[in-house]
Amino acid sequence: MLTEINNLFQFNKKILKLISYQEELIASNIVNADTPxxxxxxxxxxxxVKKILNKDNISLSKTSRNHIPLVSNNTKYHVYDNVNLEKSAIKNSVNMNFERINFLNNSLKYQAEITFLNHQIKDILVILQS
Known part of the structure; x- marks a missing residue:
């Protein structure tokens, strides 16, 4: 029973880690706005997210509880330099307006995921109490 509940929350855990990592990148960009x-x-x-979904679909196809799950705790994300932005006078590609909007958007994603997770937990509690 606990294994099924744990598996239910694996996707949410991975998405929250991804959103959190994206928040770290945005914060790093803001901090380095004046770095040449x-x-x-x-x-x-x-x-x-598609990578996470693909991995989860594979791990959900296990036919025996003795199979080794494909969940990995050392997930690496593909980070790239945003070189398409116009460079400033100090040859820096950080656009503070763009970063502020990204920060707000990312915060909303995080809050939405937490709200969804809270609803899932409440649903499980209702089922367990029945």
Whole structure:
């Protein structure tokens, strides 16, 4: 029973880690806004979510509880330099307006995921109390 509940929350855990990592990248970009020759860093959120979904689909196809799960705690995300942005006078690609919007957007994603997770937990509690 606990294994099924744990498996239910694995996707949420991975998404929260991804959102948290993206928040760290945005914060790093903001901190380095005045650093010469710094390129802002980012990840492709949609691509990373698809990777998580693909891994989860494979792990959900286990036919025996003795199979080894494919869940990995050392997930690596593909981070790339955002070189498409216009560089400033100090040859820096950080656009503070862009970063502020990304920060707000990412915070909303995180809050939405937490709200969804809270609803899942409440649903499970209702089922367990029945």
């Amino acid at each position: 020759n710094y390129f802002s860093k980012k990840i492709n959120f949609a691509t990373e």
